[in-house]
Amino acid sequence: MKRPGVRMVDVAALAGVSAGTASKALSNTGxxxxxxxxxxxxxxxxxxxxxxxRGRALSSxxxxxxxxxxxxxxxxxxxxxxRGVEDVLSAGELATVLCDTRDDPLxxxxxxxxxxxxxxxxxVVTGRxxxxxxxxxxxxxxxxxxxxxxxxxxxxxxxDDAAGATATITHLAGLGRTRIAHITGPSDHxxxxxxxxxxxxxxxTEPLFGEWSERWGRQATDLVLRQHPDAITCxxxxxxxxxxxxxxxxxxxxxxxxxxxxxDNWPVMALASRPPLTTVDLRLEDLGRRAATLLLEAxxxxxxxxxLELPTQLIxxxxxxxx
Amino acid sequence: MKRPGVRMVDVAALAGVSAGTASKALSNTGxxxxxxxxxxxxxxxxxxxxxxxRGRALSSxxxxxxxxxxxxxxxxxxxxxxRGVEDVLSAGELATVLCDTRDDPLxxxxxxxxxxxxxxxxxVVTGRxxxxxxxxxxxxxxxxxxxxxxxxxxxxxxxDDAAGATATITHLAGLGRTRIAHITGPSDHxxxxxxxxxxxxxxxTEPLFGEWSERWGRQATDLVLRQHPDAITCxxxxxxxxxxxxxxxxxxxxxxxxxxxxxDNWPVMALASRPPLTTVDLRLEDLGRRAATLLLEAxxxxxxxxxLELPTQLIxxxxxxxx
DNA sequence: GGAAAAACGGCACACGTTTTCCGTCGTAGA
DNA sequence: TCTACGACGGAAAACGTGTGCCGTTTTTCC
Numbered sequence: 001m002k003r004p005g006v007r008m009v010d011v012a013a014l015a016g017v018s019a020g021t022a023s024k025a026l027s028n029t030g031x032x033x034x035x036x037x038x039x040x041x042x043x044x045x046x047x048x049x050x051x052x053x054r055g056r057a058l059s060s061x062x063x064x065x066x067x068x069x070x071x072x073x074x075x076x077x078x079x080x081x082x083r084g085v086e087d088v089l090s091a092g093e094l095a096t097v098l099c100d101t102r103d104d105p106l107x108x109x110x111x112x113x114x115x116x117x118x119x120x121x122x123x124v125v126t127g128r129x130x131x132x133x134x135x136x137x138x139x140x141x142x143x144x145x146x147x148x149x150x151x152x153x154x155x156x157x158x159x160d161d162a163a164g165a166t167a168t169i170t171h172l173a174g175l176g177r178t179r180i181a182h183i184t185g186p187s188d189h190x191x192x193x194x195x196x197x198x199x200x201x202x203x204x205t206e207p208l209f210g211e212w213s214e215r216w217g218r219q220a221t222d223l224v225l226r227q228h229p230d231a232i233t234c235x236x237x238x239x240x241x242x243x244x245x246x247x248x249x250x251x252x253x254x255x256x257x258x259x260x261x262x263x264d265n266w267p268v269m270a271l272a273s274r275p276p277l278t279t280v281d282l283r284l285e286d287l288g289r290r291a292a293t294l295l296l297e298a299x300x301x302x303x304x305x306x307x308l309e310l311p312t313q314l315i316x317x318x319x320x321x322x323x
Numbered sequence: 324m325k326r327p328g329v330r331m332v333d334v335a336a337l338a339g340v341s342a343g344t345a346s347k348a349l350s351n352t353g354x355x356x357x358x359x360x361x362x363x364x365x366x367x368x369x370x371x372x373x374x375x376x377r378g379r380a381l382s383s384x385x386x387x388x389x390x391x392x393x394x395x396x397x398x399x400x401x402x403x404x405x406r407g408v409e410d411v412l413s414a415g416e417l418a419t420v421l422c423d424t425r426d427d428p429l430x431x432x433x434x435x436x437x438x439x440x441x442x443x444x445x446x447v448v449t450g451r452x453x454x455x456x457x458x459x460x461x462x463x464x465x466x467x468x469x470x471x472x473x474x475x476x477x478x479x480x481x482x483d484d485a486a487g488a489t490a491t492i493t494h495l496a497g498l499g500r501t502r503i504a505h506i507t508g509p510s511d512h513x514x515x516x517x518x519x520x521x522x523x524x525x526x527x528t529e530p531l532f533g534e535w536s537e538r539w540g541r542q543a544t545d546l547v548l549r550q551h552p553d554a555i556t557c558x559x560x561x562x563x564x565x566x567x568x569x570x571x572x573x574x575x576x577x578x579x580x581x582x583x584x585x586x587d588n589w590p591v592m593a594l595a596s597r598p599p600l601t602t603v604d605l606r607l608e609d610l611g612r613r614a615a616t617l618l619l620e621a622x623x624x625x626x627x628x629x630x631l632e633l634p635t636q637l638i639x640x641x642x643x644x645x646x
Numbered sequence: 647g648g649a650a651a652a653a654c655g656g657c658a659c660a661c662g663t664t665t666t667c668c669g670t671c672g673t674a675g676a
Numbered sequence: 677t678c679t680a681c682g683a684c685g686g687a688a689a690a691c692g693t694g695t696g697c698c699g700t701t702t703t704t705c706c
Contacts, residue, residue, distance in 0.1 A: 005439075008693060018656050023694055030695080031654055053441040054380040055692030058661045063377070065441075073406075075398030082423070083396075095437055097420035100405070114418055116328075118376040118388075214595050238595075245568075268591065272537050272561075330662060341686050346664060353665085354684055378662030381691045653702070660694085669686080676679085 006047045015043035026051070063119045065095045066295060069111060069136070071103045072128035076266070077284060081126055081145055084288020092296065094121070112138055122295045124288075125149075130158065130191045141298035145291040146284075148307050155304040157291045161191055162198035164280040164312035168233045168261040169202045171278070171314055175321075177231035177259055182207040183220040183243060184235025192235050195263065204229060210239075217242020225250070230258055231320075237262035237269035240277050244319065248274065259320040275318035283313055329370045338366040349374070386442045388418045389618060392434060392459070394426045395451035399589070400607060404449055404468055407611020415619065417444070435461055445618045447611075448472075453481065453514045464621035468614040469607075471630050478627040480614045484514060485521035487603040487635035491556045491584040492525045494601070494637055498644075500554035500582055505530040506543040506566060507558025515558050518586065527552060533562075540565020548573070553581055554643075560585035560592035563600050567642065571597065582643040598641035606636055 012022035017040060024030030025040035043049075057063040068085060070078040078098065086096050099115070101108040115123060115138070122141040127133060135149040136142060142149075148156035172180055180203050185192040187209035196207040205227045210216035217239035224232060234240035240262030244254055254260050254275055262270055262279035270277040287310055294304045335345035340363060347353030348363035366372075380386040391408055393401040401421065409419050422438070424431040438446065438461070445464040450456060458472040459465060465472075471479035495503055503526050508515040510532035519530040528550045533539035540562035547555060557563035563585030567577055577583050577598055585593055585602035593600040610633055617627045 005692095019693080020657075020695070021655050024655085027694080031652095033654065036655080050436055050440045052692055053437075054377065054386070055661090056694075057377040058381050058663090058691085059693040059695085061661080061694095073402070075402045079396070079398045079402075079423075083425075086423075090433075095420075095441070097418075100402075100409075102406075110413075113373055114376075117373045118418070328662095331664095332662085342663080343665075343687075344685055347685085350664080354682090356684065359685080375662055378691090379664075381693090382662075382664040384664095384691080647706105649704100649706090651702105651704080654700085656699085657697090659696090661692105664690085666689080667687090669684105671682105671684085673682085674680090676677100 005052065006049050008049070008051065011040060011044045011047055011049045014047065015040040057119060061119070062121055064093055065097060065118070065120045066122045066124065066292075067097050067099055067111075067115050067120050068124045068126065069099045069101060069108070069115075070126045070128075071101050071108075072126065073100055073102050074128065077128050077146060078126055080284035081124075081288035081291070084285035084290075085124055085292040086288075087285070088289050088292035088296070108136075112136060116140065122299050124291050124295060126291075129189065130161065130194075131189075141295055141303065143291045143295045143298065143304075145287050152307070153305050155294050155298065156307045157287055157294065158307060158309055159282050159287065160309040160311055161194045163309075164263070164282070164314075165195035165198045165233070167312065167314045168263075168278075168280060169199045171316065171320065172231045172233065172259055172261065173202070175231075175259060179204040179227065179229045180231045180233060181205055181224040181227060181229040182233050182235070183217060183224060183239055184209060185212040185239070186210070195235055199233065212236050212238055214238050214242030214245070218246040221246040221250075231260070232258060233261045235263055237264045237266045237273070237277055237279055240279070240319070241269050241273040244273050244275065244277070255318070255320050255322050261320060265315050270315075270317070273319065275323075278314070278316045278318075278320040281313045281315050283310060286310055328375065329372050331372070331374065334363065334366045334370055334372045337370065338363040380442060384442070385444055387416060388420060388441070388443045389445045389447065389615075390420050390422055390434075390438050390443050391447045391449065392422045392424060392431070392438075393449045393451075394424050394431075395449065396423055396425050397451065400451050400469060401449055403607035404447075404611035404614070407608035407613075408447055408615040409611075410608070411612050411615035411619070431459075435459060439463065445622050447614050447618060449614075452512065453484065453517075454512075464618055464626065466614045466618045466621065466627075468610050475630070476628050478617050478621065479630045480610055480617065481630060481632055482605050482610065483632040483634055484517045486632075487586070487605070487637075488518035488521045488556070490635065490637045491586075491601075491603060492522050494639065494643065495554045495556065495582055495584065496525070498554075498582060502527040502550065502552045503554045503556060504528055504547040504550060504552040505556050505558070506540060506547060506562055507532060508535040508539075508562070509533070518558055522556065535559050535561055537561050537565030537568070541569040544569040544573075554583070555581060556584045558586055560587045560589045560596070560600055560602055563602070563642070564592050564596040567596050567598065567600070578641070578643050578645050584643060588638050593638075593640070596642065598646075601637070601639045601641075601643040604636045604638050606633060609633055 009019045012019045022040050025037045072078040099111045124143050126145040127147040132148045132150045135151045144156040148158050208220045221243050262277040265279045265281035270279045332342045335342045345363050348360045395401040422434045447466050449468040450470040455471045455473045458474045467479040471481050531543045544566045585600040588602045588604035593602045
């Protein structure tokens with residue numbers, strides 16, 4: 001089972017130098033004449049040489065691989081974050097591998113052992129919830145994304161949920177809405193509690209906590225209508241979609257009678273809703289990019305400490321603006 | 324940056340043998356007394372030894388890693404498939420890495436080079452569409468999942484879409500429905516065409532091709548109602564949800580007046596629909612498991628050739644059964 | 647023209663594991 | 677007692693790349 005891969009010695013032979021010299025030429029290290037470098041480069045190009053990652057890893061200690069460890073089996077959050085991570089890392093020729101722990105601590109341990117054994121250069125840890133999580137114990141650079149580490153000495157990148165929620169209120173107020181209600185998820189979910197807390201002073205009534213579902217959105221609509229709101233800001237796009245559906249069934253016009261906002265900018269919900277939802281985009285790709293940048297710096301020996309909050313972006317659509 | 328990892332020689336020293344012997348003891352190869360094997364095993368356990376994957380890869384040629392190459396950026400299909408793949412592979416201590424090409428041929432090439440350079444043991448190729456795709460050109464075992472390779476000599480595992488669609492018809496017929504309409508996606512999508520073709524003889528009218536959206540489901544409902552159907556079978560859960568919404572708006576009862584079926588069993592659609600959808604589950608995890616099994620056999624030197632069609636599963640819910 | 651310094655490139659080892667080959671010891675058979 | 681064979685375990689090479697060290701050549705300056 002021997003692959004006929006072209007090796008460094010082949011390149012070196014063609015260029016008329018030794019393997020060590022060829023290595024230096026291709027990695028821009030050592031003291032070599034420009035002419036030699038070019039000759040080796042041409043030889044490498046001619047042969048289509050790609051250095052074997054196994055040998056390189058063993059020799060240099062670097063694998064040029066980082067792992068994205070996630071508990072988000074659905075991919076709803078981890079996929080956009082991975083995109084961002086890849087954007088940054090692939091520029092540096094690093095590869096990204098996705099490890100889904102399925103929220104199983106045992107599986108997480110297994111993955112970590114495997115990742116350390118493989119010698120990944122660093123790890124980005126993320127999740128499907130924004131609750132801070134216990135740090136992982138590995139002798140490697142780690143950055144936490146979306147869910148911060150409970151250890152403030154670790155580097156974490158999270159979303160500024162309070163600002164995101166506030167942005168919807170500001171937007172609605174700018175449209176002249178004064179009686180704003182809030183329907184959101186379970187009160188023991190940080191993402192619900194934090195957003196609700198940030199905007200409660202601006203509401204005409206207490207936030208309604210329930211679950212992250214369309215059904216809850218529909219049910220809560222009936223409750224909230226007693227307050228005669230002119231706007232309903234929701235804790236998720238799913239809830240907002242349920243609210244829109246229920247309002248339409250009851251004959252209320254969105255946004256003329258009542259404006260509605262969602263949260264998450266989950267395309268399948270926000271765009272399929274009638275009308276499409278004004279919502280808050282979490283900028284997960286930015287999150288991933290930022291996490292990757294911090295990880296690279298940590299790998300480079302310049303670790304960052306503390307929590308970094310990234311801004312969200314308000315996406316305006318017909319559910320507040322009309323057509 | 325030297326990790327104080329415990330190496331084979333450390334284990335060997337503790338057990339009082341040479342590194343080579345320790346390796347044989349742990350891998351159950353070579354000619355060693357049981358007593359020596361046990362002694363080495365105990366030493367390894369005491370030190371918490373995990374063999375370094377870099378050295379192992381370089382020496383044995385195996386990396387115990389397989390890649391899942393996908394064009395499905397959303398993860399809607401690739402995540403369940405990856406789960407299935409992992410189920411099979413992690414039992415054999417293999418790791419799975421996900422590579423998202425974002426449907427960019429250049430990116431795909433880059434990934435392939437990288438994967439070959441890293442020496443992965445094999446590749447599972449998948450996509451977000453069921454159209455057969457051009458095979459990838461790598462000197463490695465490859466299995467295609469969901470989208471078959473156009474080269475019949477390759478190993479492919481796909482879903483039996485015709486049977487899946489037929490199952491909905493059989494189910495509806497068993498419920499006494501005789502006037503069945505079909506609303507589905509673009510006619511140039513294989514998954515739409517194949518399903519439609521399989522069931523056209525059982526329909527009361529020609530299939531309606533459009534797009535994979537709720538909006539199209541709503542629009543098409545108006546068209547199809549002129550035929551006075553007692554059942555509508557849809558090409559996707561999104562379309563079916565649109566159909567249900569429109570029927571309810573028009574005062575038709577689902578399923579009493581008209582039964583509705585979806586396709587895909589996409590939880591966020593099938594369960595959120597009113598009523599929840601009877602639909603066809605693609606068994607993507609099975610697909611992944613089967614693909615991984617075939618890949619393992621290919622890695623083991625027993626390659627499989629040709630296309631394997633896996634059965635789907637009908638999930639019955641209120642949209643055909645009532646409450 | 648000679649000496650010092652700079653430029654250049656080769657040699658050899660390191661990385662950690664696997665695996666082949668071979669030596670040694672013990673035992674059994676002649 | 678000598679030979680033969682089997683069981684056991686050690687030594688060393690191999691995998692492919694990176695890199696420190698050192699020798700050689702060229703340049704430069706006096």
